[in-house]
Amino acid sequence: xxxxxxxxxxxxxxxxxxxxxxxxxxxxxxxxxxxxxxxxxxxxxxxxxxxxxxxxxxxxxxxxxxxxxxxxxxxxxxxxxxxxxxxxxxxxxxxxxxxxxxxxxxxxxxxxxxxxxxxxxxxxxxxxxxxxxxxxxxxxxxxxxxxxxxxxxxxxxxxxxxxxxxxxxxxxxxxxxxxxxxxxxxxxxxxxxxxxxxxxxxxxxxxxxxxxxxxxxxxxxxxxxxxxxxxxxxxxxxxxxxxxxxxxxxxxxxxxxxxxxxxxxxxxxxxxxxxxxxxxxxxxxxxxxxxxxxxxxxxxxxxxxxxxxxxxxxx
Amino acid sequence: xxxxxxxxxxxxxxxxxxxxxxxxxxxxxxxxxxxxxxxxxxxxxxxxxxxxxxxxxxxxxxxxxxxxxxxxxxxxxxxxxxxxxxxxxxxxxxxxxxxxxxxxxxxxxxxxxxxxxxxxxxxxxxxxxxxxxxxxxxxxxxxxxxxxxxxxxxxxxxxxxxxxxxxxxxxxxxxxxxxxxxxxxxxxxxxxxxxxxxxxxxxxxxxxxxxxxxxxxxxxxxxxxxxxxxxxxxxxxxxxxxxxxxxxxxxxxxxxxxxxxxxxxxxxxxxxxxxxxxxxxxxxxxxxxxxxxxxxxxxxxxxxxxxxxxxxxxxxxxxxxxxxxxxxxxxxxxxxxxxxxxxxxxxxxxxxxxxxxxxxxxxxxxx
Numbered sequence: 014x015x016x017x018x019x020x021x022x023x024x025x026x027x028x029x030x031x032x033x034x035x036x037x038x039x040x041x042x043x044x045x046x047x048x049x050x051x052x053x054x055x056x057x058x059x060x061x062x063x064x065x066x067x068x069x070x071x072x073x074x075x076x077x078x079x080x081x082x083x084x085x086x087x088x089x090x091x092x093x094x095x096x097x098x099x100x101x102x103x104x105x106x107x108x109x110x111x112x113x114x115x116x117x118x119x120x121x122x123x124x125x126x127x128x129x130x131x132x133x134x135x136x137x138x139x140x141x142x143x144x145x146x147x148x149x150x151x152x153x154x155x156x157x158x159x160x161x162x163x164x165x166x167x168x169x170x171x172x173x174x175x176x177x178x179x180x181x182x183x184x185x186x187x188x189x190x191x192x193x194x195x196x197x198x199x200x201x202x203x204x205x206x207x208x209x210x211x212x213x214x215x216x217x218x219x220x221x222x223x224x225x226x227x228x229x230x231x232x233x234x235x236x237x238x239x240x241x242x243x244x245x246x247x248x249x250x251x252x253x254x255x256x257x258x259x260x261x262x263x264x265x266x267x268x269x270x271x272x273x274x275x276x277x278x279x280x281x282x283x284x285x286x287x288x289x290x291x292x293x294x295x296x297x298x299x300x301x302x303x304x305x306x307x308x309x310x311x312x313x314x315x316x317x318x319x320x321x322x323x324x325x326x327x328x
Numbered sequence: 329x330x331x332x333x334x335x336x337x338x339x340x341x342x343x344x345x346x347x348x349x350x351x352x353x354x355x356x357x358x359x360x361x362x363x364x365x366x367x368x369x370x371x372x373x374x375x376x377x378x379x380x381x382x383x384x385x386x387x388x389x390x391x392x393x394x395x396x397x398x399x400x401x402x403x404x405x406x407x408x409x410x411x412x413x414x415x416x417x418x419x420x421x422x423x424x425x426x427x428x429x430x431x432x433x434x435x436x437x438x439x440x441x442x443x444x445x446x447x448x449x450x451x452x453x454x455x456x457x458x459x460x461x462x463x464x465x466x467x468x469x470x471x472x473x474x475x476x477x478x479x480x481x482x483x484x485x486x487x488x489x490x491x492x493x494x495x496x497x498x499x500x501x502x503x504x505x506x507x508x509x510x511x512x513x514x515x516x517x518x519x520x521x522x523x524x525x526x527x528x529x530x531x532x533x534x535x536x537x538x539x540x541x542x543x544x545x546x547x548x549x550x551x552x553x554x555x556x557x558x559x560x561x562x563x564x565x566x567x568x569x570x571x572x573x574x575x576x577x578x579x580x581x582x583x584x585x586x587x588x589x590x591x592x593x594x595x596x597x598x599x600x601x602x603x604x605x606x607x608x609x610x611x612x613x614x615x616x617x618x619x620x621x622x623x624x625x626x627x628x629x630x631x632x633x634x635x636x637x638x639x640x641x642x643x644x645x646x647x648x649x650x651x652x653x654x655x656x657x658x659x660x661x662x663x664x665x666x667x668x669x670x671x672x673x674x675x676x677x678x679x680x681x682x683x684x685x686x687x688x689x690x691x692x693x694x695x
Contacts, residue, residue, distance in 0.1 A: 064694060070693060092539045108341065
């Protein structure tokens with residue numbers, strides 16, 4: 014296998030479920046040894062894409078090459094080299110942590126001595142030694158997630174898929190979890206993580222934003238922020254509620270978000286002078302407001318790309 | 329080699345989960361115990377002591393003898409004395425009695441009637457055919473030999489010799505078939521549910537992302553149940569032999585060989601159901617959809633010879649039909665497995681067809 018080749022490459026990948034187009038003409042390249050994020054609202058096609066990339070779903074059209082293997086034909090050959098952490102906890106709840114890991118080691122045909130070593134390493138890394146003989150059903154959300162990750166990485170996969178891995182986990186566990194993901198990445202694993210948390214998206218090396226099955230943006234978080242196709246304006250005022258309802262009726266406004274006493278406003282790029290546009294819209298209210306340009310963040314990018322009906326996806 | 333490791337891993341895991349699943353463990357032992365107790369003790373097709381009412385309008389000694397003889401036959405037990413046949417009809421309609429015995433006023437005169445009109449009347453609740461059949465025994469009662477004293481004794485056309493079950497005990501007839509009924513219920517249900525449960529709990533989504541092959545998964549999951557099936561067979565057979573004195577006229581190894589083939593057929597059926605059902609509830613419904621015709625058409629409950637041709641064809645496609653024949657053959661008639669080879673072949677064919685169907689239908693994808 015050629016290591017300079019991307020870990021994942023899709024061309025015009027499409028999948029329908031009845032009338033609904035879950036994934037629409039998706040072209041994606043994921044280089045090796047990075048954390049690639051998938052950001053998108055529910056139903057944007059994140060899970061469907063991941064399932065097609067693992068060979069679990071057949072695409073209706075398009076090409077998929079994962080780790081040099083063409084899918085879906087070579088799906089079975091791929092299984093030994095990928096790991097998959099499902100959205101739901103999918104290990105056996107009536108087995109203990111250790112029994113689950115031993116079972117998975119056998120399923121991946123790890124030789125016994127190696128299996129023992131790997132299981133011991135992973136119990137240490139994920140701080141699971143004390144829980145080794147507890148039934149999986151009795152674990153907390155964060156503990157289950159660590160166990161799932163340990164099971165998914167037992168056979169040292171080159172490519173690891175994580176489908177919304179942190180949906181049932183507290184913030185501290187999430188931070189620890191991401192530390193582990195970075196460690197894995199440094200050791201040479203390519204990771205694909207789907208999420209709908211901005212702080213997680215922020216951490217990815219590259220981030221693909223999906224909206225209704227289409228790829229609307231892809232790049233590093235900084236690139237995406239620089240390439241935003243909207244003006245970001247911050248308004249400080251005494252009556253944010255009134256200002257907000259006034260702005261929402263105005264043309265060219267993509268979104269208005271209240272943050273404490275401030276408002277964050279996204280304005281379409283075709284408006285040449287956004288500050289004047291807002292002042293005009295507010296008329297009598299404008300006097301009491303402080304209106305200024307501000308730096309776009311990832312959430313702005315997400316809103317701008319998923320709100321624009323005919324938006325041009327940034328590179 | 330890897331394939332064997334994966335197969336063993338799945339079997340090992342399955343056994344471990346079974347050991348921890350108290351409900352299933354309870355069912356493995358509880359279902360056979362409950363069923364054999366119910367069928368063996370409670371169900372008796374040899375009906376006796378039907379509740380009866382008498383309307384005796386004749387004051388004669390002969391009429392009293394008739395009533396006494398009818399009761400002495402043990403077919404009926406008189407619980408009500410009334411005056412008119414209309415009252416008997418009412419009691420039957422209300423379900424208070426199953427049989428009404430009406431003796432008219434002119435009973436003694438009718439007995440000497442040259443036209444041989446019946447002297448008395450039996451009113452029978454015909455809504456249950458077994459009651460009807462039992463009560464008809466009364467009409468053959470030779471009660472009136474006391475009156476028609478020098479009656480010519482008839483030579484019977486046939487002498488009946490009931491082979492294999494001379495005492496006509498119901499248990500002897502029921503227990504061999506019951507072994508099959510219990511196995512059908514537990515084996516099909518356990519396999520179907522055990523795979524569907526993995527799908528419901530999301531375990532399958534994890535497994536299909538691993539190198540495990542579908543044949544390994546299926547064989548690994550059903551193999552432990554073969555052992556459970558054999559345990560159940562031994563349990564029922566043991567109870568049958570020691571409590572209900574079922575004879576083992578054939579060879580015991582033939583019984584187990586037949587049981588093994590039958591267990592295989594049911595497990596593969598369970599696999600097919602697991603590929604059809606989306607959740608455990610559907611798996612149970614589908615199992616009962618298979619279970620009911622099995623019970624009704626296999627010859628376990630109703631004789632095969634009474635069924636119309638179409639029903640017989642369906643019955644030939646059900647493993648239970650063949651197993652009931654095998655068990656009655658080996659246990660009661662002392663037949664060898666060689667004499668019943670066609671039944672074994674039918675079970676084998678069923679298993680092969682179902683297994684290939686299940687492997688074809690099972691997908692390692694989520695499409």
